[in-house]
Amino acid sequence: MRDITGCVAMISGANRGIGEAIAAALHADGWALSLGARDVASLEASAAGYRTDVAGDGDATGRADRGPAVTLHRYDATDPEAAERWTAETIAAHGRIDCLVNNAGVAHPDDFEELTESTLDEMWEVNAKGPFRMLRATLDHLRGSGEGRIVNVISMSGKRVRGTFAPGYAMSKHAAMALHHSVRHLTFPDGIRCTAVCPGYVQTDMTADFGVDPSIMIQADDLAQALATILRLPNTASVAELLVTTEPETIA
Numbered sequence: 542m543r544d545i546t547g548c549v550a551m552i553s554g555a556n557r558g559i560g561e562a563i564a565a566a567l568h569a570d571g572w573a574l575s576l577g578a579r580d581v582a583s584l585e586a587s588a589a590g591y592r593t594d595v596a597g598d599g600d601a602t603g604r605a606d607r608g609p610a611v612t613l614h615r616y617d618a619t620d621p622e623a624a625e626r627w628t629a630e631t632i633a634a635h636g637r638i639d640c641l642v643n644n645a646g647v648a649h650p651d652d653f654e655e656l657t658e659s660t661l662d663e664m665w666e667v668n669a670k671g672p673f674r675m676l677r678a679t680l681d682h683l684r685g686s687g688e689g690r691i692v693n694v695i696s697m698s699g700k701r702v703r704g705t706f707a708p709g710y711a712m713s714k715h716a717a718m719a720l721h722h723s724v725r726h727l728t729f730p731d732g733i734r735c736t737a738v739c740p741g742y743v744q745t746d747m748t749a750d751f752g753v754d755p756s757i758m759i760q761a762d763d764l765a766q767a768l769a770t771i772l773r774l775p776n777t778a779s780v781a782e783l784l785v786t787t788e789p790e791t792i793a
């Protein structure tokens with residue numbers, strides 16, 4: 542296992558759900574964090590136990606003794622300027638970026654007959670173009686790390702199509718998976734290791750109305766612990782995809 546002391550991770554959609562759980566697990570492991578969310582007030586609430594600094598509000602490294610430094614940033618995946626802005630703020634506050642976690646996402650479970658172009662566009666913008674822009678903005682900094690890490694929180698819906706369920710979401714997540722593997726090959730020689738996190742149903746706000754029994758769902762904290770372990774692995778042990786399911790799955 543490698544020593545991640547002093548390493549900095551950016552996490553999008555860190556104010557709730559899987560992103561909030563990943564932030565907690567990485568913070569406990571000693572990562573400094575740059576957390577992004579549309580609503581910084583909700584981010585402040587979820588990060589209340591950390592040594593935090595709102596972007597531009599002072600020195601992230603100079604606060605009281607509550608673990609590694611955590612900075613909070615406004616990030617809306619539908620804003621084309623947001624990725625560059627958040628990246629610049631992170632460098633200004635922390636001086637480096639060692640890990641990017643593309644977690645922010647939206648899911649509309651509409652079937653083919655219900656799916657509108659505007660709904661499809663929203664999922665494309667947040668689930669596929671958002672990670673694309675974040676990767677473009679951060680890549681040089683991740684290369685500079687020497688042991689950079691990229692995590693794309695995708696879904697089992699990026700691996701297979703489940704009958705007629707949520708075709709637009711599956712389209713956007715398959716696109717994210719294509720981006721993931723392309724960037725994984727591109728950056729491997731630079732010492733960057735990329736992991737796609739592909740869960741089945743996770744018990745978060747996203748799945749609250751899916752009509753699935755919550756007691757069979759994955760817990761976000763369990764998923765986050767698995768990812769935190771992967772992020773401590775050295776460059777010689779790369780996990781390209783982490784498939785976590787609540788039932789046997791056929792990938793087809």
Ligand SMILES: NC(=O)c1ccc[n+]([C@@H]2O[C@H](COP(=O)([O-])OP(=O)(O)OC[C@H]3O[C@@H](n4cnc5c(N)ncnc54)[C@H](OP(=O)(O)O)[C@@H]3O)[C@@H](O)[C@H]2O)c1
Nearest residue numbers: 554558559579617618644645646695696742743745746747
């Ligand atoms: N839950 C599941 O079963 C499941 C399974 C497989 C994959 N996933 C994936 O896991 C990731 C996290 O999902 P979750 O279950 O934690 O869902 P969630 O509880 O609904 O949280 C979604 C997160 O994404 C953020 N987000 C949505 N639109 C955004 C935008 N335009 N710009 C920036 N942030 C935005 C949300 O911010 P706001 O608070 O501002 O809305 C929130 O932080 C997503 O990529 C999702 O597709 C989830």
